[in-house]
């Protein structure tokens with residue numbers, strides 16, 4: 639199994655990650671998870687910032703977090719969540735789940751960091767039921783060529799400081815290879831962060847082809 643150990647980044651994220659919640663992050667998480675129901679898999683929950691925003695129509699969340707420090711924080715956040723959340727070890731490319739077990743998969747700020755994006759998306763397809771939804775909130779490569787060049791330069795250093803996070807991935811295109819994109823909007827976040835290489839974001843829904851909705 640891929641080993642995800644980022645003690646420096648994990649502690650930095652724990653301290654600084656919550657800052658963006660006050661700058662509109664909470665609203666984005668609410669939008670990401672709105673309308674979900676049944677059993678949901680969350681991959682890479684970090685400290686569990688999504689947990690308070692699951693609607694009560696969700697029967698259970700299984701949250702797979704490979705980084706030990708963050709998993710500890712997620713466990714504490716799970717205890718305070720309004721829906722049942724079970725936190726467990728695992729990675730995006732090797733999920734501790736049966737075929738077609740979940741009604742939906744949710745993730746935020748994940749595919750920038752996984753080592754093998756196509757393998758992770760293939761694994762998501764395996765554990766999602768036919769017709770099940772993928773909910774994603776990710777930062778991506780900018781469509782502005784000049785900004786994308788800046789991201790390319792930033793990407794030489796960024797992953798070494800930020801727990802393997804890459805700032806110029808074409809994540810929507812990768813999701814579209816494995817799932818049917820239903821909705822997606824692009825925006826900058828935080829809105830005032832003009833020179834942040836992670837400002838270009840996407841938020842959307844994709845679906846695994848299949849009859850059952």
Ligand SMILES: C[S@@+](CC[C@H](N)C(=O)[O-])C[C@H]1O[C@@H](n2cnc3c(N)ncnc32)[C@H](O)[C@@H]1O
Nearest residue numbers: 642682683684687705729730746747748751752
């Ligand atoms: C930037 S943090 C985002 C945390 C959280 N999703 C959020 O929105 O606040 C990236 C998360 O992805 C996790 N991660 C990195 N590589 C992973 C992998 N291969 N499989 C599953 N999770 C992974 C990290 O441990 C971390 O929790």
